[in-house]
Amino acid sequence: MSTAVAPPAVRSAEQARGATLTGTGSLVRFMLRQDRVRLTVWAVSVVFFYTYFTFALNLFFDDTAAMQGRAALMETPVGIVMGGPGYGLDDYSTGVAMSNEGITWMVLALAILSILHVVRHTRAEEESNRSELVRAAVVGRHAPAVAAVVTLVLAQAVIAVLSAGALVAVGDLAVADSFALTVGSGLSAMVFGAVALVVCQVVGHARTATGASLAVFAVAFVVRAVGDIRELGGSTLSWFSPIAWAQQMRAFVDLRWWPIALSVLAIAVLLVVAALLASRRDFGGSLVETRAGRADAGPALRGPLAMAWLQQRWALLWSCLGLGLMWFASGTMLPGIGDMIGDMVVDNPMLAQLFGADPSQLAVGFLSVLVLYGAVCCAAYAVVMAQRPKAEESSGRAEVVFSHPVSRHRWLGAQAAVAGVGTAVLLAVSVYALWGGAVIAGWGDQTFTDYSVVVWTYLPALAVFLGLVLALYGWAPRLTGIGWALVAYTFVVGMFGQVFDLPDWVYRVSPFDWVPEVFSGEPYAGDVAVLWAVAVGLGVLGFVGFRRRDLATG
Amino acid sequence: MTSTAPTGTRSADAPPIEIHDLHKHFGPTRALDGLDLTVAEGEVAGFLGPNGSGKSTTIRVLLGLLRATSGEARLFGADPWRDAVDLHRRLAYVPGDVTLWPHLTGGEAIDFLSRLRGKPDPRRKKDLLEAFELDPTKKARTYSKGNRQKVALVAAFATEVPLLILDEPTAGLDPLMEAVFTEHVRHAAAQGTSVLLSSHILSEVEKVCDTVTIIRAGRAVESGTLDELRHLTRSSVTAVVEGDPAAVARIDGVHDAVTAGDPEGTRLTFDVDNTAMGAVLTTLSGLGVRSFTAAPPSLEELFLRHYGDDVSDVGASGDGDAADGAGSRSGTGSGRGAGRHAAATTSEAGAR
Numbered sequence: 001m002s003t004a005v006a007p008p009a010v011r012s013a014e015q016a017r018g019a020t021l022t023g024t025g026s027l028v029r030f031m032l033r034q035d036r037v038r039l040t041v042w043a044v045s046v047v048f049f050y051t052y053f054t055f056a057l058n059l060f061f062d063d064t065a066a067m068q069g070r071a072a073l074m075e076t077p078v079g080i081v082m083g084g085p086g087y088g089l090d091d092y093s094t095g096v097a098m099s100n101e102g103i104t105w106m107v108l109a110l111a112i113l114s115i116l117h118v119v120r121h122t123r124a125e126e127e128s129n130r131s132e133l134v135r136a137a138v139v140g141r142h143a144p145a146v147a148a149v150v151t152l153v154l155a156q157a158v159i160a161v162l163s164a165g166a167l168v169a170v171g172d173l174a175v176a177d178s179f180a181l182t183v184g185s186g187l188s189a190m191v192f193g194a195v196a197l198v199v200c201q202v203v204g205h206a207r208t209a210t211g212a213s214l215a216v217f218a219v220a221f222v223v224r225a226v227g228d229i230r231e232l233g234g235s236t237l238s239w240f241s242p243i244a245w246a247q248q249m250r251a252f253v254d255l256r257w258w259p260i261a262l263s264v265l266a267i268a269v270l271l272v273v274a275a276l277l278a279s280r281r282d283f284g285g286s287l288v289e290t291r292a293g294r295a296d297a298g299p300a301l302r303g304p305l306a307m308a309w310l311q312q313r314w315a316l317l318w319s320c321l322g323l324g325l326m327w328f329a330s331g332t333m334l335p336g337i338g339d340m341i342g343d344m345v346v347d348n349p350m351l352a353q354l355f356g357a358d359p360s361q362l363a364v365g366f367l368s369v370l371v372l373y374g375a376v377c378c379a380a381y382a383v384v385m386a387q388r389p390k391a392e393e394s395s396g397r398a399e400v401v402f403s404h405p406v407s408r409h410r411w412l413g414a415q416a417a418v419a420g421v422g423t424a425v426l427l428a429v430s431v432y433a434l435w436g437g438a439v440i441a442g443w444g445d446q447t448f449t450d451y452s453v454v455v456w457t458y459l460p461a462l463a464v465f466l467g468l469v470l471a472l473y474g475w476a477p478r479l480t481g482i483g484w485a486l487v488a489y490t491f492v493v494g495m496f497g498q499v500f501d502l503p504d505w506v507y508r509v510s511p512f513d514w515v516p517e518v519f520s521g522e523p524y525a526g527d528v529a530v531l532w533a534v535a536v537g538l539g540v541l542g543f544v545g546f547r548r549r550d551l552a553t554g
Numbered sequence: 555m556t557s558t559a560p561t562g563t564r565s566a567d568a569p570p571i572e573i574h575d576l577h578k579h580f581g582p583t584r585a586l587d588g589l590d591l592t593v594a595e596g597e598v599a600g601f602l603g604p605n606g607s608g609k610s611t612t613i614r615v616l617l618g619l620l621r622a623t624s625g626e627a628r629l630f631g632a633d634p635w636r637d638a639v640d641l642h643r644r645l646a647y648v649p650g651d652v653t654l655w656p657h658l659t660g661g662e663a664i665d666f667l668s669r670l671r672g673k674p675d676p677r678r679k680k681d682l683l684e685a686f687e688l689d690p691t692k693k694a695r696t697y698s699k700g701n702r703q704k705v706a707l708v709a710a711f712a713t714e715v716p717l718l719i720l721d722e723p724t725a726g727l728d729p730l731m732e733a734v735f736t737e738h739v740r741h742a743a744a745q746g747t748s749v750l751l752s753s754h755i756l757s758e759v760e761k762v763c764d765t766v767t768i769i770r771a772g773r774a775v776e777s778g779t780l781d782e783l784r785h786l787t788r789s790s791v792t793a794v795v796e797g798d799p800a801a802v803a804r805i806d807g808v809h810d811a812v813t814a815g816d817p818e819g820t821r822l823t824f825d826v827d828n829t830a831m832g833a834v835l836t837t838l839s840g841l842g843v844r845s846f847t848a849a850p851p852s853l854e855e856l857f858l859r860h861y862g863d864d865v866s867d868v869g870a871s872g873d874g875d876a877a878d879g880a881g882s883r884s885g886t887g888s889g890r891g892a893g894r895h896a897a898a899t900t901s902e903a904g905a906r
Binding site: 205292293294295296297298301302303304307310311395396397399400401402403404405406407548549550551553 | 610614617618619620621638639640642643645646647649651652653654655658659661662663664665666667669670671672676689690691692693695696706719
């Protein structure tokens with residue numbers, strides 16, 4: 001009997017093994033179709049940044065002295081952390097700078113793309129039960145994961161080729177080195193995508209998977225930085241970080257291709273591990289059980305204010321940490337940068353307009369640009385947080401809250417208060433981090449009080465962003481995106497406004513134009529009062545509108 | 555009670571819900587078009603209608619989430635828009651599609667909502683969690699639709715309030731949990747709580763409701779106690795008679811009469827207006843009745859009578875569901891054909 005039954009059983013087992021990839025092709029097409037906008041935006045953005053930095057480096061550093069100033073900066077610990085291992089510093093040029101400083105950030109961006117892409121198409125799909133429908137069709141067990149990897153490889157390949165093209169075309173850089181840089185970065189980033197695929201088999205939730213994968217990147221970032229600080233050009237420790245594998249190809253300095261094999265090998269190993277783990281778990285299951293949460297709310301979760309805080313606190317914490325570190329590091333670079341710009345401005349009238357022509361005011365000019373960047377980041381934070389009520393409303397959570405004894409004003413007030421205080425805290429952290437970095441690096445021209453004035457004067461300008469979004473939310477919730485338009489407008493006018501001679505009102509529309517020149521000692525009471533009045537007026541308008549309108553309901 | 559009530563019309567005996575000629579327009583769409591609805595104190599009122607008929611809009615006006623275009627809506631005699639906060643201390647609401655805070659556990663969400671109302675009762679919460687078999691330690695984003703619904707139900711039943719507003723609350727619940735839900739509604743009603751239960755599950759409404767309002771295209775088309783409504787409808791009769799059944803078919807109030815051969819005579823099936831039942835029995839008795847069954851009208855038939863026809867006439871997408879339902883049960887013969895009779899009963903109901 002067993003002889004009669006055995007042959008078909010064996011055959012079907014073989015078929016089953018081969019069939020775990022059935023349907024991959026259609027899934028690849030489906031994912032590309034689903035992601036056609038998202039991937040296009042990513043590709044265009046990454047290529048734009050390659051183009052922009054190549055162009056900017058060419059423009060800013062067309063004289064050797066400035067280039068060497070920058071190279072000197074890159075030898076400092078901060079230069080190594082924020083930049084790269086420090087290859088080719090004796091003959092710093094656009095290509096070398098791209099390779100030395102750019103790779104870390106390009107790998108960061110592409111790693112985020114990889115992680116999000118993989119998690120979205122595997123664990124997130126499973127969690128949302130969409131993939132249940134797909135898997136119930138004629139689709140093999142590994143097909144969705146393989147399709148996610150295939151589409152990722154395609155996307156990264158396109159980005160790498162276009163980016164290399166941009167380097168060659170815009171920067172007039174060597175072709176082989178350009179491709180080494182972009183392909184190396186892409187493969188290094190894909191290592192993190194493969195890590196994400198492994199993590200997706202282990203944990204049960206998409207958000208946890210994304211967080212854990214990003215944490216792996218953070219560790220890789222630190223390992224690379226510490227390894228490179230130990231020894232200029234990289235120590236043994238550096239090699240434990242996938243980021244270093246792209247940097248150690250030494251594009252534009254002393255090109256070597258073999259480190260790219262490390263990335264390929266790591267990706268292959270991780271994919272095999274992921275496949276083994278995937279075969280061992282149930283659909284929707286995970287190897288690590290999700291921890292149970294609290295059965296009862298903590299005593300503090302009382303009322304809309306506590307809820308708004310609960311929802312915004314992590315975003316605030318991470319923004320403060322990330323931006324704080326960034327501005328602190330920027331602050332420590334001030335002394336070096338002062339000299340560097342000094343050289344540059346002499347030769348480049350356009351830069352002089354940007355940073356000011358008076359050499360003694362150069363550092364202040366540069367500081368004001370840093371402050372502008374910092375304030376724009378805070379404005380973006382304010383706009384994001386001021387849009388939180390909209391998300392609460394359209395999701396239907398606000399409806400549940402409003403069926404309780406909670407007034408519209410109390411609820412919106414809670415959301416706005418947490419967003420406003422968060423923005424203020426972020427601004428203070430940014431500005432004082434800049435001060436702290438400058439002081440530690442021995443740059444003491446501006447006092448703590450001077451920086452405090454910056455905080456006080458920018459605060460009402462940021463409040464205008466918050467007020468604008470609230471007003472839009474109260475009267476036309478569909479238009480809250482206009483807040484972003486104002487952020488972009490303010491940035492462009494603040495950054496490049498002086499270069500062009502535009503009518504006065506063009507500048508005055510930007511809330512930051514009303515803020516006095518930083519560290520100038522100008523009187524500011526009047527302008528600041530105007531800003532506060534506008535901000536409060538817009539905010540009140542928003543509250544009035546929100547009390548009057550229907551709640552958006554599903 | 556000597557302090558002047560803000561509305562002037564608020565009084566101790568004002569019914570929990572009173573709606574008169576309520577209109578709500580969204581642009582050109584008339585979601586509510588002259589709705590009347592009253593829920594008396596201690597009453598469990600069913601609010602029936604297919605998707606898109608205006609049930610949720612009515613409830614959202616009552617909750618002060620939407621502002622009425624015109625007409626009057628009152629909760630305990632007060633204005634639900636202006637006095638929303640005060641009124642919400644006296645009611646609990648369960649939406650049909652519950653969204654929760656994804657990173658909070660079910661237990662945390664229940665506590666948060668109970669605290670908003672101001673009277674958390676941990677023991678009651680524990681009992682309800684057991685009754686509804688809900689694990690409160692799971693993050694809300696991992697809950698199925700049914701479990702999210704349970705969170706809202708536990709939060710609503712956890713505090714004692716004089717009015718419950720339930721908008722298709724059992725969507726996603728399994729039959730066992732529906733039974734638990736029914737039991738809790740009955741329990742609340744026994745304590746004197748008034749309930750407005752919007753639904754399109756007729757058996758659920760039949761089980762717990764004292765009165766029923768049927769809404770169509772933003773307007774109440776039937777309203778009354780279940781018995782009253784049944785009285786307005788027809789029974790299905792099957793009889794086997796020896797004589798010629800043509801006389802029965804001619805009686806005013808008999809519809810869709812069908813005859814078929816039968817070993818014992820002629821099998822006759824028809825629907826009859828309950829008002830004409832006497833005449834039918836008299837005529838039948840003269841024909842030599844071999845067997846006779848009369849099925850009382852169910853709420854479902856009543857419902858289909860209002861929704862089973864005229865899909866084009868209303869054009870609302872939600873009506874399609876009910877029309878399909880009528881089509882599928884065409885075996886009873888009371889589907890589309892019977893619907894034409896609705897206009898007459900409607901006007902009668904309106905007069906009462």
